[in-house]
């Protein structure tokens with residue numbers, strides 16, 4: 001038996017299950033071509049919209065690091081500090097749809113065996129905005145995109161009908177997905193915000209609208225730290241800051257918890273995992289929870305902007321993993337996808353030294369069965 005690193009996800013064949021997520025690594029034609037040359041199985045383009053985009057002055061993203069000897073987290077570069085997270089307040093692509101269309105065509109012509117998913121975003125407050133989603137969807141698929149990712153997750157939109165504000169409203173999740181599905185000839189993925197109480201509710205709404213997959217997580221809402229010397233936020237413009245998004249290693253366990261909620265609620269549906277991935281050990285957690293692909297941003301940004309070494313390592317570690325588990329019959333992702341999904345259970349189902357007095361947080365009522 002030989003290992004098979006290709007995988008099928010939402011009907012699309014991927015040469016490997018590793019994608020660059022929608023972010024700076026996929027903001028240009030040059031970057032995406034370099035990414036494919038380096039070996040990434042697919043890319044999700046930087047989110048494309050129709051409204052004007054103007055970013056803040058100065059840095060749009062920075063990286064926080066922590067020291068081995070103290071728990072200090074700071075954007076200041078120090079020797080021996082390890083990566084903690086990325087922090088960004090970057091908006092979606094500042095390039096127009098007209099700019100993107102010929103580029104998507106050229107990229108997909110040059111790499112027909114790789115997968116290009118177009119990330120798109122519009123408002124949702126009225127029919128005109130729903131029409132914008134359809135315009136974007138049709139333009140991208142006509143240009144050659146293999147699929148569409150609907151951005152319901154950008155954490156820094158003031159508009160109440162855009163970005164993560166859609167992902168926080170199950171009605172809007174359904175309506176927008178349905179509008180896109182009306183015109184889509186390619187698979188439609190919905191990228192949800194992790195900033196809700198129960199992501200299963202919004203995922204269910206997307207599936208009701210016809211979504212082919214759910215993607216999670218985008219960055220988590222967060223602020224940079226205040227410098228104890230200057231008393232200014234470590235990233236600011238004129239002393240001011242607004243809520244931005246946290247990515248990278250710090251969000252891995254939180255993103256996994258969101259993913260476990262999703263894959264347990266919908267074991268038959270398709271999920272693409274994102275958050276804190278830089279090698280196979282993290283990707284594996286997502287696969288074992290049930291994801292059919294995974295996506296990478298922060299780690300790729302820090303590796304020559306598109307992650308040539310990250311994908312080389314992922315590819316090698318993935319092959320090594322499959323070879324190691326060949327005897328168990330695991331020769332491709334489908335053989336082990338979701339194999340640890342059922343290990344996430346209720347607190348009351350976890351073994352304890354003495355279970356007789358534990359009633360899942362409830363008081364035992366005399367004469368009745370234990371309330372679970």
Ligand SMILES: Cc1cc2nc3c(=O)[nH]c(=O)nc-3n(C[C@H](O)[C@H](O)[C@H](O)COP(=O)(O)O)c2cc1C
Nearest residue numbers: 021022023047061088218247248275276296297298
């Ligand atoms: C600078 C920056 C810009 C981003 N822009 C987008 C975007 O335009 N659309 C989107 O869906 N996600 C965007 N993201 C989120 C990433 O795609 C990804 O979901 C997130 O960073 C978590 O993955 P990571 O832990 O590998 O960084 C951006 C992230 C960063 C750091």
